[in-house]
Amino acid sequence: MTTYIMLLNWTDAGVKSVHDSPSRLDTAKKQLAEMGGEMKAFYLTMGEYDMVAVCEAPDDAVAARFAMQLGMGGNVRSRTLKAFPEGAYREIIATLA
Known part of the structure; x- marks a missing residue:
């Protein structure tokens, strides 16, 4: 499985209904699981x-579909980063001339 870091911001609608955010998170976790993925960690952040x-x-297409599905809800906007684990990082660096 490929790891993705999702950076999320609430939209105006998402902030107005922030009390519903925990249930939306539960729904998002379930949707991703139904696509064959998993939310490994979630953080409320400052900044x-x-x-x-x-x-x-499982692949980039699933990650893209999940991000678009989140956006369609109208409560968050996302930026998605594909993450390479340390082992892959080392392999990539080792191939540099």
Whole structure:
């Protein structure tokens, strides 16, 4: 499985209904699981982003579909980063000339 870091911000609608945010998180976790992925960690953050999620998905298409599905809800906007674990990082660096 591939790891993705999702940087999330509430939209105006998401902030107005922030009390519903925990149930929306539960729904998102379930949706990702139904796509064959898993939300490994979730954080409320301070700074440029409101929340950060560490997710795993079988492939980029599933990660993209999940991000779009979140956006369609109208409560968050996301930026998704593909993450390479340390082992892959070392392999990539080792191939540099």
